[in-house]
Amino acid sequence: MTRDMPGFFNVLAPDDALKVIRERLDPTVEKEPMATHEALGRVTAEDVRSPEDLPSFPRSTMDGFSVRSADTFGASEGLPAYLELRGEIPMGAASQIDLSPGQAAKAYTGGMLAGGADAVVMVEHTQPVDANTIEVLRPVAPGENVVQVGEDILNGDVVLPSGHVVRPQDIGGLLALGITGVRVARRPRVAIVSTGDELVPPDTAPGPGQIRDINSYTVSALVSGAGGIPVSTPLVKDDLEAQRETAARALAANDMLLFSAGSSMSNRDLTASVIDGLGSPGVLVHGISLRPGKPTIVGLVDGKPAFGLPGNPVSAMVVFDLLVRPTIYLLAGCPVPPEPPRVQAELLRDIASQAGREDYVQVKVVSRDDVLCADPVFGKSNLIYTLVRADGVVKVPLDKGGLYAGEVVTVRLY
Amino acid sequence: MTRDMPGFFNVLAPDDALKVIRERLDPTVEKEPMATHEALGRVTAEDVRSPEDLPSFPRSTMDGFSVRSADTFGASEGLPAYLELRGEIPMGAASQIDLSPGQAAKAYTGGMLAGGADAVVMVEHTQPVDANTIEVLRPVAPGENVVQVGEDILNGDVVLPSGHVVRPQDIGGLLALGITGVRVARRPRVAIVSTGDELVPPDTAPGPGQIRDINSYTVSALVSGAGGIPVSTPLVKDDLEAQRETAARALAANDMLLFSAGSSMSNRDLTASVIDGLGSPGVLVHGISLRPGKPTIVGLVDGKPAFGLPGNPVSAMVVFDLLVRPTIYLLAGCPVPPEPPRVQAELLRDIASQAGREDYVQVKVVSRDDVLCADPVFGKSNLIYTLVRADGVVKVPLDKGGLYAGEVVTVRLY
Numbered sequence: 137m138t139r140d141m142p143g144f145f146n147v148l149a150p151d152d153a154l155k156v157i158r159e160r161l162d163p164t165v166e167k168e169p170m171a172t173h174e175a176l177g178r179v180t181a182e183d184v185r186s187p188e189d190l191p192s193f194p195r196s197t198m199d200g201f202s203v204r205s206a207d208t209f210g211a212s213e214g215l216p217a218y219l220e221l222r223g224e225i226p227m228g229a230a231s232q233i234d235l236s237p238g239q240a241a242k243a244y245t246g247g248m249l250a251g252g253a254d255a256v257v258m259v260e261h262t263q264p265v266d267a268n269t270i271e272v273l274r275p276v277a278p279g280e281n282v283v284q285v286g287e288d289i290l291n292g293d294v295v296l297p298s299g300h301v302v303r304p305q306d307i308g309g310l311l312a313l314g315i316t317g318v319r320v321a322r323r324p325r326v327a328i329v330s331t332g333d334e335l336v337p338p339d340t341a342p343g344p345g346q347i348r349d350i351n352s353y354t355v356s357a358l359v360s361g362a363g364g365i366p367v368s369t370p371l372v373k374d375d376l377e378a379q380r381e382t383a384a385r386a387l388a389a390n391d392m393l394l395f396s397a398g399s400s401m402s403n404r405d406l407t408a409s410v411i412d413g414l415g416s417p418g419v420l421v422h423g424i425s426l427r428p429g430k431p432t433i434v435g436l437v438d439g440k441p442a443f444g445l446p447g448n449p450v451s452a453m454v455v456f457d458l459l460v461r462p463t464i465y466l467l468a469g470c471p472v473p474p475e476p477p478r479v480q481a482e483l484l485r486d487i488a489s490q491a492g493r494e495d496y497v498q499v500k501v502v503s504r505d506d507v508l509c510a511d512p513v514f515g516k517s518n519l520i521y522t523l524v525r526a527d528g529v530v531k532v533p534l535d536k537g538g539l540y541a542g543e544v545v546t547v548r549l550y
Numbered sequence: 551m552t553r554d555m556p557g558f559f560n561v562l563a564p565d566d567a568l569k570v571i572r573e574r575l576d577p578t579v580e581k582e583p584m585a586t587h588e589a590l591g592r593v594t595a596e597d598v599r600s601p602e603d604l605p606s607f608p609r610s611t612m613d614g615f616s617v618r619s620a621d622t623f624g625a626s627e628g629l630p631a632y633l634e635l636r637g638e639i640p641m642g643a644a645s646q647i648d649l650s651p652g653q654a655a656k657a658y659t660g661g662m663l664a665g666g667a668d669a670v671v672m673v674e675h676t677q678p679v680d681a682n683t684i685e686v687l688r689p690v691a692p693g694e695n696v697v698q699v700g701e702d703i704l705n706g707d708v709v710l711p712s713g714h715v716v717r718p719q720d721i722g723g724l725l726a727l728g729i730t731g732v733r734v735a736r737r738p739r740v741a742i743v744s745t746g747d748e749l750v751p752p753d754t755a756p757g758p759g760q761i762r763d764i765n766s767y768t769v770s771a772l773v774s775g776a777g778g779i780p781v782s783t784p785l786v787k788d789d790l791e792a793q794r795e796t797a798a799r800a801l802a803a804n805d806m807l808l809f810s811a812g813s814s815m816s817n818r819d820l821t822a823s824v825i826d827g828l829g830s831p832g833v834l835v836h837g838i839s840l841r842p843g844k845p846t847i848v849g850l851v852d853g854k855p856a857f858g859l860p861g862n863p864v865s866a867m868v869v870f871d872l873l874v875r876p877t878i879y880l881l882a883g884c885p886v887p888p889e890p891p892r893v894q895a896e897l898l899r900d901i902a903s904q905a906g907r908e909d910y911v912q913v914k915v916v917s918r919d920d921v922l923c924a925d926p927v928f929g930k931s932n933l934i935y936t937l938v939r940a941d942g943v944v945k946v947p948l949d950k951g952g953l954y955a956g957e958v959v960t961v962r963l964y
């Protein structure tokens with residue numbers, strides 16, 4: 137596909153670039169079975185429905201007494217209702233007691249109600265008279281202090297919808313119903329191809345002009361954090377044939393391709409050529425109205441997403457967060473990724489920007505007189521320590537020329 | 551230790567309860583070696599310092615030409631500076647070229663500068679004249695478009711402080727310096743003891759009056775998310791001796807104890823007795839001015855934290871987030887846990903509360919006319935689906951009597 141064909145976009149806003157992928161991506165989500173208690177962070181691959189009512193018996197929410205509520209109507213401290221105590225329903229046991237009018241049975245929080253009872257009187261609102269009698273000092277309404285059968289969830293209700301990222305409480309919700317296994321989306325496998333004549337592996341001492349490859353490791357960790365399985369290939373030189381061969385093999389064995397190339401123009405052209413040569417349609421977006429991160433390539437190769445990330449670590453991080461993370465979740469069948477951590481903070485210095493471009497400025501979050509503040513880190517985007525020293529980023533929206541000191545801004549922490 | 555001894559607190563605010571643990575906890579953080587690329591989310595157990603300057607050679611940040619900046623002073627489109635082109639410095643190679651006055655060499659983004667050069671002119675600000683000559687159309691200042699030796703980080707600088715949770719970019723920062731291994735805190739082992747006569751394992755069909763144990767699984771997932779290793783014990787009946795024995799064994803083999811007991815008064819007294827009997831000082835706080843979550847027990851047993859969590863799933867979640875999560879990080883030597891995800895949202899309904907108590911109200915986050923809104927889920931705190939249906943919680947501070955519809959509130963997502 138050549139660059140002037142319909143469907144190719146030259147420089148798009150980040151949201152529009154994501155839309156380009158979102159609209160064209162139609163992944164087949166492969167399902168795999170998973171023990172419920174091991175499903176934390178996984179994406180459900182189908183609707184899960186409740187096989188039963190929860191709770192399955194009326195439960196007391198208080199320590200007190202099972203009663204027939206009508207027996208307590210009109211009761212007060214001055215004129216208590218006297219009830220015959222029939223015994224207790226022990227925790228974990230079926231009720232062996234059926235209440236007749238004028239009777240009560242001891243109830244524990246979480247325990248079963250006595251037969252015939254429709255409410256529980258808190259122990260604080262009663263007084264013992266003798267071993268077999270209590271005074272009830274306040275009336276209770278029918279259903280008071282009781283969880284009814286099915287009040288938590290009903291047989292047949294959707295417990296979790298498909299495409300939902302499983303949280304700790306979801307594990308509890310499933311197990312409460314005896315659902316000990318769920319079908320989740322297979323984790324997307326994300327191949328990371330790191331290219332550059334200047335790169336050596338991190339355990340190698342770089343010679344003059346060489347640097348250690350770090351982007352593939354940073355990106356691997358980001359992929360893991362987004363629920364994907366990172367698959368790194370060995371370093372590739374700046375050579376079209378070598379890159380094409382490595383990329384083709386990587387894409388065949390995985391669900392998505394991330395190119396981490398140098399930032400020079402020739403590197404970017406090389407990445408674009410490789411992605412275009414891999415399959416159809418190839419490169420869809422070349423360049424994003426974003427700083428840092430402009431030299432980003434977004435492509436689709438025979439249904440699999442392929443990104444050319446900028447070589448600068450700061451740029452790569454920003455682009456990953458805006459475009460790659462949501463795409464990994466899309467591949468797992470989850471349209472809305474979990475919200476990342478954010479804090480509100482007062483900006484300490486002006487940030488200049490340019491309308492028509494989204495700017496992401498690294499900041500440190502500091503506390504000044506008990507107020508959270510965002511202090512811009514004005515490091516170059518090719519310095520990894522600009523990222524290491526920062527706590528997160530502040531976005532300057534497309535339509536703004538900058539942000540002013542004193543404004544309250546949202547910091548995306550990472 | 552009896553309840554009226556100095557150092558025992560009856561009902562504390564959540565922050566004060568955490569302070570009680572924080573001030574008395576002096577954990578020995580055990581270190582373990584870890585490959586840097588596998589250290590994501592782990593806590594550094596010592597300061598890491600840089601063994602070298604980064605970068606180790608002056609690098610170009612642009613595609614263009616290495617120059618001696620003085621040669622470009624006064625250059626303009628009308629009166630360009632003419633420089634002799636001496637060749638190029640290929641990516642990943644040491645410079646073989648030393649510039650004399652009036653000379654330039656082709657430079658690539660990330661490549662090494664030519665010897666004698668102190669700046670780079672962007673290719674866009676030059677024009678080729680012939681194979682051996684370029685025109686420079688704008689002046690560059692010394693150091694312009696160059697990353698200097700050590701500009702990223704200097705030999706001996708602290709790369710990461712001790713007690714820092716490793717992020718993707720930190721992995722990149724370490725590997726950039728050839729630091730392929732770090733010493734991290736051993737993950738705290740957190741024993742979870744689930745007690746209750748009414749509980750059966752989740753894969754068992756509960757009889758009348760019985761329910762499936764879910765809290766230990768929800769809490770296990772929360773422990774994992776907080777960087778701990780959850781260690782569950784088999785279910786224990788409501789029997790002092792049985793509980794004491796299980797708890798003593800669990801505490802001996804682990805770094806911390808979480809009791810998940812029923813919510814009845816007798817359960818709570820049992821948990822308190824067990825914790826008091828395990829060692830010194832035992833129970834420190836009995837009851838938190840918190841809703842839900844009041845019946846919480848905070849203790850310390852021979853230097854190890856021990857918590858009695860409320861039996862209600864919603865309460866247990868709130869208490870875990872406020873007290874247990876930060877304590878797990880403390881055990882790993884990290885005083886400030888990573889910020890959890892939060893969003894700002896407009897409250898859809900009034901929330902009534904009571905001054906002098908912190909209230910946490912479960913909410914769903916919904917979008918109304920493109921505005922994020924928080925819709926309170928008024929489920930009972932003993933229903934697990936109150937949590938499953940919610941996206942997070944809104945806090946009503948201690949000194950407030952409630953929140954009003956229309957207020958912008960912070961939702962802690964989970």
